[in-house]
Each structure stands twice: as structure tokens, then as C-alpha cells.
Amino acid sequence: MKDDTLRTDGGTATITDRLRRNVEQMTIEDAGLYVVLLLAAGFYLVPIESGLVTSIKTGTAIVQTAPFAPPGPSGFTLAKWQAAVEALLRGMGNSMLYAVPATIISAFVGSITAYGLTIPDWKQSYKALVLALIIAGIFIPYQAVLVPLTQFWSQWAQLTDLLSFVWALGIPDDYVGIVELVVTHVAYGIPICTLLFRTYYKTMSEEMIESARLDGATLRRVYRRIVFPLSGPMFAVVLIYQFTQIWNDLLFTLVLVSTESSPAAPVVLILAGLGTSMEGQDFALRMAGAFFAALPTLAVYIFFGDEFAEGVAA
Amino acid sequence: MSNFYQRVRRAINLSASDDQRVGDGDEGGRDAVRTDGGVVSEDSRNPGSEPGVLDRLAAGIDGRLGSDFLESSIFWIPPFLLMGLFVYGAVIWNFLISLTDYQRFANAPDYSNLDFEMYTRALADSGFIDAAVNTFILLVAFTAGTLAVGLILAILIDRGIRFENSFRTIYLLPMSLSFVVTAQFWLWIYNFNNGIANRVIGVFGLGPISWLGDQNIVLWAVIFALMWQFSGYAMVVYLAGLRAIPDEHYEAAKVDGASTLKMYWRVIIPQLKGATISAAVVLMVFGMKAFDFLYSLVGGYRPPNGADILATKMVREAYANLNWAYGAAIAIVLFAMALGVIGPYLVYEFRRNNL
DSSP states (O other): OHHHHHHHOOTTOOHHHHHHHHHHHOOHHHHHHHHHHHHHHHHHHHHHHHHHHHHTBOHHHHHHSOTTSOOOGGGBOOHHHHHHHHHHHHHHHHHHHHHHHHHHHHHHHHHHHHHHHHSSOSOHHHHHHHHHHHHHGGGOOTHHHHHHHHHIIIIIOOHHHHTHHHHHTTOOGGGHHHHHHHHHHHHHHHHHHHHHHHHHHHTSOHHHHHHHHHTTOOHHHHIIIIIHHHTHHHHHHHHHHHHHHHHHOOHHHHHHTOOTTSTTOOHHHHHHTTTEETTEEOHHHHHHHHHHHHHHHHHHHHHSHHHHHHHHHO | OHHHHHHHHHHHHHHHHTTOOSSSHHHHHHHHHHHHHTOOOGGGGSTTSOOOHHHHHHHHHHHHHOTTHHHHHHHHHHHHHHHHIIIIIHHHHHHHHHHSOOOTTOSSOOTTSOOSHHHHHHHHOHHHHHHHHHHHHHHHHHHHHHHHHHHHHHHHHTTTOTTHHHHHHHHHGGGGSOHHHHHHHHHHHTOTTTOHHHHHHHHTTOOOOOTTTOTTTHHHHHHHHHHHHHHHHHHHHHHHHHHTSOHHHHHHHHHTTOOHHHIIIIIIGGGGHHHHHHHHHHHHHHHHTTHHHHHHHHTSSOOOTTOOOHHHHHHIIIIISOOHHHHHHHHHHHHHHHHHHHHHHHHHHHHTTOO
């Protein structure tokens, strides 16, 4: 069936020609396949679509129209978006403040770790052991480290004192949470970044690196001159994957920054409590907020969907 | 390719030459090996002098572990230590805390009096038992359901359809969203009065159902939402697995006159074992992280009645009730559950030399 379609599609056929032939060849089975696929697509899109239309409805329109139907002209309003942007904008800035550095640092650290554990020549069984210990770190439920993490940052690492010169500049010392988040996300990002780069470096041409080594290049030079310049595609994958993960994470922000009223509160923390009040839930505001908070990851996904897919599949 | 190879070679030669203080290229390389290792005494750089003790030690280590061991250690040991400290160090510390009676506003736990009191307390706590059962149900049902949906989607997409990329992009889209975001969407879908869920079952004359209010239903509603978010992931993994199966297997099954259904069941699905295992492990990890989803659903530490899992209970006990030691004990139980899943998986991969 697949082959048939391919063969009849001569390169010279016009689009309408091709379309007609396709329709003629379409069996009932084919049609059924596409119907199922479209239904599935609907299933994945409806929650998102319904959120989008709800975010631009007035209070009465929400009650009167179907949840997935767009609002009529009288039920249309951007007020909720305005409110959501107002509430979340500072959170977006805060999230950027830790997500971007943490992403870049953890990708770079993952790259050199994977390099040290893949390309250089030492005992494979020891390498595998170190790797197993690192990879196991991907699967740790973070609840198992939360209490020590709180202890570590609040009692042991006195970052607030260490960075006193920063607070002297007029930056609220709540921002120590941002610094803690960067270090924490880098530490817990090392396992997955290492694994992703490791799968990539395993396929790298060995003879190229070997001849460089024979020519007297140090490992550092091999990394700088050969491995790093060739890592571009994987860096794209890792940066995208890590950025999405760090941006989306709620648990660490909840524990390290703790309150949504803090000036350093990340966007996920503010969003989790948005639109809830004594009178009930403001769904339009919640939806608008959800979309606004998701904009960076959605943009990344739309522009770099292939890299994202590669990252999750590895 | 060979052109590129030549260029790389030349680049290395050029830059390597200014490093060569003594002898030929190989000699220069060895020299650099020593300086990178960071264990070299100053005088050993001068050719002719006696090799220092550290040098001999380094040579001994390298001889035992492989020629690049010391030189490569600068690349992986610092990150390994950082990660080891935050992961393994923290888990051990967490275990220690779980043995104390640490609670409320004390600054640090008192490590002088260790016992398993928190674990016996957990066993006597019906809330803990419920949460453990819910965690188990969630992990099994969510993983199995997601794998099944993902497999079906992957098989459909693999049948050489048009717009394959568009379909794939749509199916994977929810995974790029945060739990915090998707929780808002599902809160709206499960809304009693205006939600889509009640409208859909209303078409069949059922409901309305209080999806998040009914203790017996809420866990399944959450599982369904999580399946929506992650079945695209399972699809991507299965798709990669399907693409790795040679075409001949399909043709051979066809020649044998097997029906499509039989072909997939007997020939194709058994070959997807590797994909199933790795996807299942990752999905279980996602399942254990359902905390973010449940927290955002209610905007607080207390998930809807009937949907409490160990992850939410742990955070609630520690950060809302300030029962730090009790929270740490629950975390250890959760960790043991995770270990039960990933331990065998890592051993399996280790044995297959896949690491």
C-alpha cells in the first residue's frame, strides 16, 4: 500500500493529478486509518484548544457556550490575558533567570562528562560502572532528596551570607533561591545530559580521534578541536530538552523559593495558585495564565520539534 | 568525509606542534598527559631526571585502568562528584534524617538518637497505606495504558501515511507542556458544570460525574490525564523500535499468509521488547513525578480525596506539617519503590553492555 502510492507518484505529476490518484487509490481501510489518526489528533488537541478559547471568554460566555466553542463577538475579551500577563510577567523573568544558565551549564557539563567516559581509553567495565551510577541518577524520585536539600541550602551552604555584596546592590535576598535553583538543576541535570551526549559520542568516528591522539593531541585538545565542534546537533537536543524540563519543574521551586508572593517566585509557582479564590475558580484566568506560562516551551517545541522528539526518545 | 578528516588532522597537527617541547609527536603527547593529570612534580618535566613517586603511581594507575584514566579523570570526576553528592549523598542523608525525630522548627535534626520509629508510624498510618496503594495503582495503570496507546499510535503512523510529521508533532505536543499547565486544562475539562468530560458522556446519556470529587473516580481521572500527556512519548519510542525492524520480517509474515493483526502480535510486537522496557521505566519515573500535577490541580499540598500518592504525602508531611523525619521516611519508601523498578533495568542494560 505504501509502495504503491510511492510508485505512482511520478515526479512529473501535478499536484491535482497526484491528489486525484491518491483519492482513487484510497481504500476503505486507508480512509479508516486517517479517520482514526484524525480522531487521535483531536483527542490530543481538544484540551489545549478548549483552554485557548476559554481564556478569551467573558464570565457569561463561559457558562453559556460549549467549553470547546469559540466565543461570540459579545463574549470575547482579552481582560483575562491582561490579568494573567500582569500576574505572571515577573515570574517569567525569574524563571528565565535560572532556567537559561542552568540549561547551558548542565548541557556543557554533561558534554564533558560524557566525553571523559566515552572517548578516552580506559577499562570499559569501570566506565560502565561509573555510567550506571550516573544514569541511575536520572530515575531518582526527587522526593528522596528534598529534606536534605532543604537542610543543605538553609543550614550548610550559607549562600545568603556569601552573596551579601549582591543584596547590597539593592537586589532582594529572596533571589538566593534563584542561585540555589541553578546549582540544584545543574546537579540533577548531569545524569540525563551525560546519557544523551554519551549515546551521541558512542557513534563518533574512532579513527579520527585515534589519529589525533597518535599525533600527540591531548584529550583536552581533542575535545576542543574535534568533539566539541561536532557536538552541535546533540547540544541542540540537550539544550531543548533541559530547558523544557527546568522551566516546567515545580517541585524544586516549591521547596527552594517556597512562596508565590516572594519577589523571586518562578512562573510555575505563581501559576499553580493563580485564579483560585474564595468565590471559586476563575477558569478563564487560569487558562490564560497556563498559556502564557507555556509560551517559551511551546515556542521551543514548535521551532525545534524534531530535536525535542530526539531528546525524549533517547 | 575524507576531506574533512584531512582538515581535522591538519588542524590538530598545527596546534599540536607548539606543544612539543621534546622529541616527536608521541613524546609531546606523553608530556601533556602528565601535565593534565595534575599529579606531576615540577622536575619530571625535564627529560633525563628520575621519575617521581607520583609519576610512578600515575603510571601504575594508568596501567591498571587504561592509558587515559588519569588524563580523562579531570573531565568526569568533578561532575560525577557533584552529582554523586546531590543524589547519593542526599539519599543517604535523607535515610539518616528518617531515623531521627526531626520535626517542626528545629534548625537541624538530632542525630544522637536513631530508630525506626518513623517507619512503624507509617505502617500504622492508614493515610500512608492508601497513598502507597494509590501510587502502585497509578504506576501500573498509567504505564500499561500509556504503552498500549503509544503502541497503537506508532503502528498506525508507521503504515506509511501522509503528514506523518504533523501527526507526530500533534501527538507529542502535550509532553512539552508543564504539569502545572496541563493540570489547569484538565481541571477545566473535569469541571462538573461546564467541563468537556461531562458533555461527552452526556451524549451517551450518562453522568454528570464529579470527576475530581468522587473518591473512587478521581485517581482514574488523573491517570487518564497523565496518559493524555505521555502517550506521545511512548509512541516516539515505539516508532523508533518499529523502524529498526527490517522490512523482510513484515514481508515474510505476509508471505506466510498471516493476517495483519496476527503479524503484529506474533512477529512485530515481540521484537519491541527493548523499546517497551525502556519506555516503561521512563514512564514509571514520570508517574512518580505526578506530584506537580496533583499539586497544581488544587493549588496546594492536599490533593483531592482518593488521589493522594506517596509523592504528595511526603511533601505535605515535610513542608506543610513540618514532620521532616516522617516525610523523609516516606521518601525512602518511595525511593525503594523506584529502585525496585530501575535496579533490574540498569543491571539488564549493564549485562547487555548497553551502558
